[in-house]
Amino acid sequence: MITNTYEWITRHGQANNVMVAVSSLCPLSPIMRRRLLSESQVDKEYFNSLIEQQKVDDITIGVFYRSRTLTVLVVIWLCLAYFAFSRSPTQPLQYNLYHAFMAVCVIFLLISVMIMPNGPFIRPHPALWRMVFGASLLYFLCLVAVVFLRLDEARAILIWVYPELKHMRHSDILDKEYAVNCSQISFARVYSHMDIFALAHFLGWLIKATLLRHHIIAWTLSINWEITEVAFSHILPNFNECWWDSLILDILVCNGLGIQCGMWLCRWLEMRDYQWDSIRNIPSARGKLKRAFLQFTPRSWTHTRWLHPDSSILRSFLLSQLILVWQLAELNSFFLKHIFIVKPSHILTQLRLLLITCISAPAIRQYYLYVIDPHIKRVGSQLWLFIAIILTELLVCLKLGSEIFENTVFWNLIYWGIWMVFSSFLTVWIGRYLANGHSSKRLPSLSPDNQENINQSSCMNSKKNSKNNNNNLDNKSRQVTISDDVITFDRLSQTSTTHLSSFSPSISSSSMTNISNHVKIE
Secondary structure (H helix, E strand, O other), rough: EEOHHHHHHHEEEEEEHHHHHHHOOOOHHHOOOOOOOOOOOHHHHHHHHHHHHHOOOOOHHHHHOOHHHHHHHHHHHHHHHHHHOOOOOOHHHHHHHHHHHHHHHHHHHHHHHHHHOOEOOOOOHHHHHHHHHHHHHHHHHHHHHHHOOOOHHHHHHHHHHHHHHHHOOHHHHHHOOOOOOOOOOOOOHHHOOHHHHHHHHHHHHHHHHHHHOOOOHHHHHHHHHHHHHHOOOOHHHHOOOHHHHHHHHHHHHHHHHHHHHHHHHHHHHHHHHOOOOHHOOOOHHHHHHHHHHOOOOOOOOOOOOOOOOOOHHHHHHHHHHEEEEHHHHHHHHHHHHHHHHHOOOHHHHHHHHHHHHHHHHHHHHHHHHHHOOOOOOOOOOHHHHHHHHHHHHOOOHHHHHHHHHHOOOOOHHHHHHHHHHHHHHHHHHHHHHHHHHHHHOHHHHHHOOHHHHHHHHHOOHHHHHHHHHOOOOOOOOEEEOOEEEEEEEEHHHHHHHHHHHHHOOOOOOHHHHHOOOOOOOO
């Protein structure tokens, strides 16, 4: 695994700069852990290339990556001209407004493909992630408009877009019986609950585990969600479930298998060898088809390490906030369905679920880099927009669902909130404890004598070795632990401090000593 900072330095040719080399190779060391408010030009370029606007380096078919702004402009204008002169002037106002709204949405998405940031992902194509960002921004603006409306007005707009919602009632949301005859347990009854929603639970948690890549966090979210259902079951009828449905079917079977399969998928992706050949260099048609299919898979896969025994208090706090926001995002979906009376199988519910899933992928990646890398001093656009959507959805639920919350048992919410906060910090503590046992087995540190010898030899020979280091690389991969994270540098020299000096001969001996005091070689 190559650290993002090191990969960015080598890619952009900044390794000859002393400050960049030292601060980037030790991004998480205690002496450099402080997160500054201001950004340097190097930090801005690092942020843009890694977080905001990931670039495609290995373009093989250039036609798919060329700018088509003028072509898009001409196509939009021709389509508007066609609809302007081909539509009947006798159409009613409601019909015209509906198609005008759809045209605005389509044009907004097309513009998003051209100007929006694609974020940290480029597969299968950056245009897809720009469109996801545009759709998320459009959804956020719609939520802002709903904040200024009453419930009947907001629902009238939904009925205008989806007329089938006019005759939908709360009883239609309850697609099956909930918490009925829970004492009657049989294999046939348990098996009868293995419906399409059980498969949806399994696939949903498989995706969540793939995004989070952490066993403890995923299991905490799974258990906390069942506790959330119990806390809000008195106002949301579809949260009422039998104990065996929650414990056996949900936590152990659907959620548990989904989490385990997701973690297996992550391990398999970590062990893959990512060597991408140009589709033009593949001779067989079958090979070209396989390469085209693999375009929809990740370009690379980085091992995620949320916690470390020496994780800072800020890092632990930020990780606990991830757990709380995740629960809030899950809860919003059920309240929105109940307030606006929309069935789970309706296209509006499915589109919202698809959008939240798509925007959460780059948002989680940006949040992870923001948490572990002090060089990233602000959140990415996708992460900012995701948080804005979740908080605005909460505001809409609190305002338009006032009648629902009037029947709320106040102490249920108090106990639920206390448990959510406590469990989030407990998860962080358990994760740090388990990471301590894991790192003690995999990352044994050097003895003080050996460490001191390395420091002294590195300081005495730093200038001499900096001239000859490029000719003495041994093509071996060393694993360097710098405070919080495990970083692998390919083609490192025998000692990490000597390799650091090779980036710039002007690094002083005192600087090398400070760096070596925070470096352990496995």
